[in-house]
Amino acid sequence: MIKLEKAATKIMAAIGTAVMLFLLFYSWKYTKRLVEPEYYLDEKDSILWNALVGVVLVAVCGALSGVMKKIPEWALHLLAVLGAVTAVILGIRLAMAAGAESIADQYYVQRAAMALVDGDAEWVLAQDYYGIYPFQLGLAEIFALIFRVAGSTERLVIQQVQAVCGGITLYVGFRIVRELSGSRAAELLYLVAELLFLPVYCYALFIYGESIGTCSVLCAIWCYLMANRPEGKVWQKGLLWSAVALFMGLAYATRNVLLVVWIAMVIMQILVLLRSKKWQGLPALCVVLAVMLLGKTTLCHMAEGQLDREYGSGAPYVLWVAMGMQENPDALKGPGTYNDYNLDTYLQAGYDSIEAAEVAKGDIRQCLAKWQEDPVAAVTFLKEKLLIQWIEPTYCSFNQTRYQYRPQGWVEDLYTGQANERALAFLNRFQGMVYLAVFGYYLRILLGKLKGVQVLPGIIFLGGFFITILWEAKSRYVFPYIVMILPSAACSMEYYGRLLAGGIGRIAGGIVSSRERKQKQKEIGRTA
Numbered sequence: 001m002i003k004l005e006k007a008a009t010k011i012m013a014a015i016g017t018a019v020m021l022f023l024l025f026y027s028w029k030y031t032k033r034l035v036e037p038e039y040y041l042d043e044k045d046s047i048l049w050n051a052l053v054g055v056v057l058v059a060v061c062g063a064l065s066g067v068m069k070k071i072p073e074w075a076l077h078l079l080a081v082l083g084a085v086t087a088v089i090l091g092i093r094l095a096m097a098a099g100a101e102s103i104a105d106q107y108y109v110q111r112a113a114m115a116l117v118d119g120d121a122e123w124v125l126a127q128d129y130y131g132i133y134p135f136q137l138g139l140a141e142i143f144a145l146i147f148r149v150a151g152s153t154e155r156l157v158i159q160q161v162q163a164v165c166g167g168i169t170l171y172v173g174f175r176i177v178r179e180l181s182g183s184r185a186a187e188l189l190y191l192v193a194e195l196l197f198l199p200v201y202c203y204a205l206f207i208y209g210e211s212i213g214t215c216s217v218l219c220a221i222w223c224y225l226m227a228n229r230p231e232g233k234v235w236q237k238g239l240l241w242s243a244v245a246l247f248m249g250l251a252y253a254t255r256n257v258l259l260v261v262w263i264a265m266v267i268m269q270i271l272v273l274l275r276s277k278k279w280q281g282l283p284a285l286c287v288v289l290a291v292m293l294l295g296k297t298t299l300c301h302m303a304e305g306q307l308d309r310e311y312g313s314g315a316p317y318v319l320w321v322a323m324g325m326q327e328n329p330d331a332l333k334g335p336g337t338y339n340d341y342n343l344d345t346y347l348q349a350g351y352d353s354i355e356a357a358e359v360a361k362g363d364i365r366q367c368l369a370k371w372q373e374d375p376v377a378a379v380t381f382l383k384e385k386l387l388i389q390w391i392e393p394t395y396c397s398f399n400q401t402r403y404q405y406r407p408q409g410w411v412e413d414l415y416t417g418q419a420n421e422r423a424l425a426f427l428n429r430f431q432g433m434v435y436l437a438v439f440g441y442y443l444r445i446l447l448g449k450l451k452g453v454q455v456l457p458g459i460i461f462l463g464g465f466f467i468t469i470l471w472e473a474k475s476r477y478v479f480p481y482i483v484m485i486l487p488s489a490a491c492s493m494e495y496y497g498r499l500l501a502g503g504i505g506r507i508a509g510g511i512v513s514s515r516e517r518k519q520k521q522k523e524i525g526r527t528a
Contacts, residue, residue, distance in 0.1 A: 012455070013442050015462060016445070020442055024432075027045075027050075027391040028045060032387060032388050032391050033424070034392050039330075045428065057433055061189060064185045066501060068184040080191060083191045083195055084171040087170045087194070087201075091167070092160050095205055108127065108130070109140050109143065109208060110158070111124075114144075116303060116306055134300060137300045141299040162212060165212050166200045166215070169483060179453075180488060183491065199394060205401040214251075216248070217248070217484065223240045223247065225456070241284040245291040257477065259292070260463040260464060262288060262292065264459040272452065312351075315343070316346075322363045323341040324470060325368075337388070388475065393427035395476060395478050396476035397476075440492040441485075444492065445458060461484070461485045465481075
């Protein structure tokens, strides 16, 4: 059983290493720049310059590793708390200064939440949107609850809550680093990286599920890691698994695609079973899934009860898969991007989910047949589709929050001025270094340096990568997986920094020893 677990882990690591080699090469070679109206432009980068920055960063991490051993654990914990508070303040400051407007899906979700609070069922019932996307009522119900607690239906209320989620995300990520590594240098490196990751603050403005969903799923991962500790009483593990269910339920209610994390947990738990014959986690994850499904269904039914209308299943998800396999008529938007296919097909089917799904499946079969005849075209399509999602360093955060009402000068500069250029340059380099660290992370798994639950973030990251192959192409969908992999990236960067520092130390020690031997030989020669 242990051999099977090791083989499965190595296969996963080999796939992850290959994926990261692909992303690393192209993210260092050039970058995708997202401009209005969601056009992707190629900008050249320098592999040599990125490699130099990578070496310097690893060296700094190595030096940091030695220094941080002297710092007490409580000091790092205090720094994490202060970092979380700082992240919250920055997020709220940006939200208040930007005056971001809700458009498209954001508008309908926010407006439905306001209607649920005010009892304005007529407005919601008059919109076709909720008949097409009825699952959005679950997210609207969550926002409505926040409005009720706050006693206000102002958009800023949601943005401030999401800014708080940014701070919680930072702190929980710090605790995940402590679970995975225990290295103080890795903990500090993570705190710095998360504080500098601008999309976290930008998405606080985005009235959708990104901030709350990402925060919730990170909390679920932390609780999952603690539940899988070898020590602990039964009641403690029960509480932790309950917390996993609660956080995964909230995450799934805000972003359906975060089901990927539950699947990764199941795979991880099977590997745990093969290694240690501990099976208790699998039934617990079945309960977690039940909570996720029932929670989302309950929220939607609560909204439907207030509206006194029962919606159907809406547009089937296979429409997004079919759309993700199509060239966009507007070539600058890139392959697999949004082209109204899902909406048009569902409307042409007369709001019939079954008929729309059959049409989508037929289009998928046609596309696969075309790719079978021309494999080169298929590879080119998939390569470009992946790159517009994975090497766009802002992960759509500026683009999705660019509609603002009278933003303050510094915010306008951040979005359209010189500060924006500097931010894009920084995020491009940041992305390249994260991918370097994640490449090193998979390499460590492949070499057997990491085992057990330490490989969970790698399984989740791969799941996110494969989802972006299947789904509509949008770099926004990559954002949660970058946040989830940052703790492991920090651990990996610290590890290789420590190796480099140790290697330099041994070389320096060897040179000194060689000089001492030569000096002694000279002294012996003189004496003779």
